[in-house]
Amino acid sequence: MSLNTPVAFSLKLMQLGLASVFSAGVATPVLVSAQTESVNPPDEKTQEASPAKTVAPEKKADAKKSDPTVKAAAPGINQESTQKVTITGSRQSDLDERRLSTAAKIIFGREELDRNGDSTLGEVLKRLPGVTIGGRPGRGGDIRMRGMGSGYTQILLNGERPPRGFSMDSLSPDQVERIEIIRGPVAEYSTQAIAGTINIVLREDYKQKDTEIKFSESLEQGRSAPNLSITYPAQIGSLSYALSASIFQNRQHDENLTTTLEKNPQGQPSLMQTQNDETNRRTRGIHLAPRMNYRFENGDTLMLQPFLMNSRSDSNTSSVLGQTLADPNHPAEYAMANTASTSENSFLRGFGTWQHKFEDNAKLNIKFGGGVGKINGSSLRTDYANNGAVLTAISDVNDTRDSSINTGGKYTQPWGDKHTLAAGWDLETSRREQVRTSVDSQGHPQFAESGDNIHASTRRIAVFVQDEFDINAQLSAYVGLRWEGIRTGSTSLSNAVNNISSVWSPVLHGVWRLPGASKDQVRVSLTNAYRAPGLNDLIALPSISPINSPTRPDRTGNPNLKPELSKGVDIAFEHYLSRAGIMSVNVFARDIDDLIRRRTLLVNTLTGPRWVSSPVNIGHATTKGVELEAKFQWQEFFPEGPAIDLRSNYSRFWSSVDDIPGPNNRLDQQPRQTANFGLDYRMARLPLTFGGNINWTPAYEIQTSETQINSTGIKRQLDLYGLWKINPVTQLRLSAGNVSANDYLNSSIVTTGGINHMESSVAKTYTTWSLRFEIKM
Incomplete structure (x- = not known):
């Protein structure tokens, strides 16, 4: 038969x-x-x-x-x-999908997302192999792979770039189905991924049958942060859908102490001052992420998934500036200052895919999407003298509107029994309109384009071809080629900017399964990738520093930036265990041309000479590293032992920038090493599970230019949790994040004209306690 x-x-x-x-x-x-x-x-x-x-x-x-x-x-x-x-x-399973993927891909599903009861996606990402998060614990920051700074890691949402201004830290883990880490670029996605790609896949209805309700209450310094998340799946005939929503609010208090010391050419202190900042912030928001799938009679499928996020933040910062050693030529800018700020961010983004299958097993996937977003923000900073008199007041109002539309497709055709050929395209256009006004109490503008209507646009077009095939029973390969062109432009009353770049990116991935060892395999990848200058780096309006100095300059863009180009190699060995475990080692190297680095210069501006930081292409750099991972069940090696799951990873990085003198001429923001260790213990006779994770990044120092050295202190974060499964559909989770709550340290030294400008900051961090109740209906 x-x-x-x-x-x-x-x-x-x-x-x-x-x-x-x-x-x-x-x-x-x-x-x-x-x-x-x-x-x-x-x-x-x-x-x-x-x-x-x-x-x-x-x-x-x-x-x-x-x-x-x-x-x-x-x-x-x-x-x-x-x-x-x-x-x-x-x-x-996640491990099976990882093992069967030709390109190196690590997948983390709902188990990892739910494990510690995290309230932000950044807290989840920091535990994953080779991933670090900038900034102090508990406050998020830019997401980095392999220690490389902002822009080297491609962040995707459902396989597409999220809209401008969207922060992954604002995305609730309850809205996410899984996280995919792709260590090397593939032709199907953009190759703007020198360090790698992190793809955030939103919740999908076909994997869930029950309605889920999750309520959590978090406390940080006694400040409440409630969160409610609901996911409701259903099906009506050929239509299946899932309605997912979350609403949240949090209150935070931050303290930061900044110390500034200047020494003259003779090495004698000429200026000593301290600045104490205290900020109180309240944020509230709502996320909606419904998903719909419809299957037509001919077998075609249509998926639609809109995503809506709205959040509002109100904050107040008080600053006290004191000078213990005053310079007559450098009087204190103020004695006290108060800044009241408010901002509202709204994003509406739609994803859609249509799939058609042909009789010869070929497939055509068409994707389409678009979105709009707005950012409204205002702040009023008032500076006071020692006697309480108002020195000046600076009002800053920002109104930004973003819109985008994109489409793309992939045609897949099996060729014989061993090849699957695919070709496709991506088209995207986005537009930004921004009006930012910054004036002092006398109505004087703080920069030349204050009040101008800035129009900026980005157009991107890409085509790709790829083939995934079996060479023999042990060896599989993936070959791809992608061409991508980007055009960025802006216009204002004072100038016009146009920046055009295009990149060819061939990629090759291979997997060799060792004969006689079905669970062991070796991966090799040869890739070309790039890093395109961001819109803010090209045409950004100036960001004004209240205290202008070489260590705290104004920031602006550079319309003449070129993209960074990178050639890379990855080699990995993976050993899969019988009990859902893995041990792996991965080594990589990247060769980067036209490296982008910020430089700080003293320039004449509308308000006089000021220190300004702007990005420039400075030359060539290299980076390499080794990434180790071990994840297994204790009973894998000791069958009679306790039910303990162990998770660990360690990464070591090296880098060098040719045009900057050593010894610490490393890539900006790249630590030397980072590690995670975690375990879970399931009690044998009680429905209780306990676990925790230690995240560690040691202190490091970077020579960012011939005149500047930046230092970052040690980062240790201990997270603990306990889970009580009350019954098969109800559970209660208690977690404690950042238990050690160590101070976060940063410093910078700039030498100009024989004068040393030294600045260090100490930021307090806090423990967050969370109680989370989860029920399935």
Whole structure:
């Protein structure tokens, strides 16, 4: 009997009583319940997908549908007897998907997202291999892979770039289905990924059957931060959907002490001052992320997923400036200052995909999307003298509007039994309109374009081809080529800017499964990637520093920036354990041309000479590193031991910038090393689980230019949690984030004209306690 039709396959299942079906390209265990009692239970070993063959997802699914794995019935079973068969399939595990991917990809699903009860996505990301988060613990920052600073890591939302101004730290983990870390670029995505790509995939309805309600209450210094999240899935005929929403509020208090010391050419102190800042902030917002899937009669599918985020923040900062050693030529700018700020961010983004299958197993995927966003912000800073008299007041009002539209597609065609060819395109256009007004109490503008209507636009076009194929039973490869062109422009009353760049990016990935060792494999990747200058680096309006100095300059853009170009190599060894574990080592190297680095100069401005920082291309750099990962169950090696899961990763980085003298001429913001260690313990007789994680990044120093050295202090963060599973659908989670609450240190030294400008800051951090109640209905 042929097994190429669903009817025949179902009849065969009833005859044999057990089988395996394949979902998403891998073998998925099937639970079969029959009225005949003599049928043997399924054999997991026969159902496991062979690790000796890895092909494209489309190719795997089609090939395995025509050749299912079926175990023979036990002797003596009546093949003609009528049986009731129930088939239940599930998505392949995160480790299986990682193992079967030709390009190096690490996947973290709901288990990792829910483990510690984190309130922000940044808290989850910091524990993942090779990922670090800038800024102090508990306050988020830019997301970095391999220690490389902002812009080297590509951040995607559902495989697309999020709108400008969108912060991943503002995204609730409850809205996320999984996180994909792609260490090397692939042609299908943009190759703006010198360090790698982090793809955030929002919740998907087909993996969830129950309504989930999660309520948490967090306390930091006694300040309340409630959060409510609801996900409701349903199906009406051919339409399936999931409605997901979260609402939150938090209050935060921050303290920061900044010390400034200047020494003359003779090495004698000429200025000593301290600045104490205290900030109180209240943020509240709502996220909506519904998802809809519709299957047409001809098999076509349509997916729509809008995403709406609105948040409002109000803050007040008080500053006290004191001078213990005054310079007659450098009097204190103020004795006290108060800044009241408010901002509201709103984003509406829509994703959509349409898929059509042809009779020859070819597929066409069309994606489309668009979005609008607005940022409204205002601040009023008032400076006071020692006697309380008002020195000046500076009002800053910002009104920004963003809009974008994008489309793309991929046509996939199997070629024989071993190749899956694909070609596609991406088109994107975005526009920004910004009016920013900054004036003092006398109505004098603080920069030349204050009050101008700035129009900025970005157009991007890309085409790609790729082939994923099996060379033999042990070796699979992926070859891709992508061309991408970007045009950025802006106009204002005073100037016009146009910046055009284009990049060819060939990529090659290979996997070799060691003969005789089905769980061991070696990966090799040769890639070309780039880093395009950001819009703010090209045409940004100036950011004015209240206390202008070489260590606290104004910041502006540079319209003549070129993209950084990188050639890279990755080599990895992976050993998969039998109990959902892995041990791996990955080494990488990147060679970067036209490196972008900020330089600080004293320039004449509308308000007189000021220190201004702007980005420039400075030349060539190299970086390399090694990344170790071990994740396993204790019972893997000690079967009679306790139920403990261990997670650990360690990364070591080296880098060098040619045009900057050593010894610490490293890439900006790149630490030398970082590590994580975590464990979970499940009690044997009680429904309780305890766990925690230690995140560690030691202090490091960077020579950012011939005249400036930046230092960052040690970063240690201990997170703990306890989970009580009250019943199969209800659980209670207690967590403590940043238990050690160490101060976060930074310093900078700039030498100009023989004068040393030294500045150091100490920021307090705090422990956050959270109680989270989760229920499925």
